Amino acid sequence: MASVMSVCRRCLVGSLRKGLANAIKNTANRLNHSEWKNINAVLITKTEIYRNSSTISSERPVVKTTIDEEELRKFALLSQQWWDEQGEFEALHALNQIRIPFVRDGLLNQRGIPPLDITQPLAGFSVLDVGSGGGLLAEPLARLGAFVVGIDAVEENIKIAQIHLQQDHKIAGKVKYIEATVEDMLVTEEENFDAVVVSEVAEHVTDHAHFIECCCRLVKPGGSVFITTLNKTQASYFLGVLMAERVLHLLPAGTHDWNKFIPPEDLQYLLDKNGCVTRLVHGMCYNFLAKKWSWIQNTSINYAVHAVKIDSTKSGTTSESKFKNDSSST
Ligand SMILES: C[S@@+](CC[C@H](N)C(=O)[O-])C[C@H]1O[C@@H](n2cnc3c(N)ncnc32)[C@H](O)[C@@H]1O
Numbered sequence: 001m002a003s004v005m006s007v008c009r010r011c012l013v014g015s016l017r018k019g020l021a022n023a024i025k026n027t028a029n030r031l032n033h034s035e036w037k038n039i040n041a042v043l044i045t046k047t048e049i050y051r052n053s054s055t056i057s058s059e060r061p062v063v064k065t066t067i068d069e070e071e072l073r074k075f076a077l078l079s080q081q082w083w084d085e086q087g088e089f090e091a092l093h094a095l096n097q098i099r100i101p102f103v104r105d106g107l108l109n110q111r112g113i114p115p116l117d118i119t120q121p122l123a124g125f126s127v128l129d130v131g132s133g134g135g136l137l138a139e140p141l142a143r144l145g146a147f148v149v150g151i152d153a154v155e156e157n158i159k160i161a162q163i164h165l166q167q168d169h170k171i172a173g174k175v176k177y178i179e180a181t182v183e184d185m186l187v188t189e190e191e192n193f194d195a196v197v198v199s200e201v202a203e204h205v206t207d208h209a210h211f212i213e214c215c216c217r218l219v220k221p222g223g224s225v226f227i228t229t230l231n232k233t234q235a236s237y238f239l240g241v242l243m244a245e246r247v248l249h250l251l252p253a254g255t256h257d258w259n260k261f262i263p264p265e266d267l268q269y270l271l272d273k274n275g276c277v278t279r280l281v282h283g284m285c286y287n288f289l290a291k292k293w294s295w296i297q298n299t300s301i302n303y304a305v306h307a308v309k310i311d312s313t314k315s316g317t318t319s320e321s322k323f324k325n326d327s328s329s330t
Pocket of ligand 1 (some may be wrong): 066067068071072075092130131132133134135136137151152153154157180181182198199200201204205206
């Protein structure tokens, strides 16, 4: 199954992702969200450009990918476990304790206007959840009122997320899951989201520079990028990989490849290069006995970043003081 998927993916890349673009088009046809109205026209135009250009090899667009097939195989094998709160993804379930308020407060502070309905504070926000897995983050964000598009490169994850979503009819129409990568989404969704959330994914992709560039291009000017990931330090190797995977078995062995970790300074540099100004960097700490995450100043293992895309039509989009009351502050 995995090798068939891998061959399929190579074919898709070889044909400039026409098949995948069609898959997005089919999903987009079912969307109600107003921002998706023109999706068909744009997709057909882009696909047409690709088809025409493929006959002239020198004009072929270069298709970069953020996919690491080995990483995807690992997640495909674990796909049945997403919603087991005591299973392999226990730490990710627990991470919602702090990452949901982090995203919620970041968005509300950035907008600067209190929500009309405190039970649906994110109403009106469109969020792209990159590497959405089983939907652990997408569902709670939708419960807060956001319209969420979850994308994941693993078909099995998308299916599990879609099935689980049906269990809560209140949010079923507010979340759409698509088997896609950030580069696929750029075909039709450039600058289309109020927020792009990338939680525990950056450490699994190839080519950080290209990945972050795509994420930033998907955000509207004035919108936010939220990233949680792992720093590339000796501490993250010993605690985040060796202890977590081999000794404490908090994660399946082989989940993380330390070489793919990224220091916060490098992440900030890439965000900045793509027009996104970093507003917050927090360290995160997991107490595996209490199964609780907390914010800490030390970013040497896990950390979170909130960056805001510069809106050149407005001056001084955000003041740092807005973040004083952020619930995620240490
Ligand atoms: C550790 S999981 C995090 C899932 C989810 N964000 C959460 O925190 O609950 C990483 C996810 O990223 C997905 N993924 C890895 N590489 C990807 C890529 N290049 N494009 C899209 N998704 C990717 C995997 O399939 C997996 O579901």
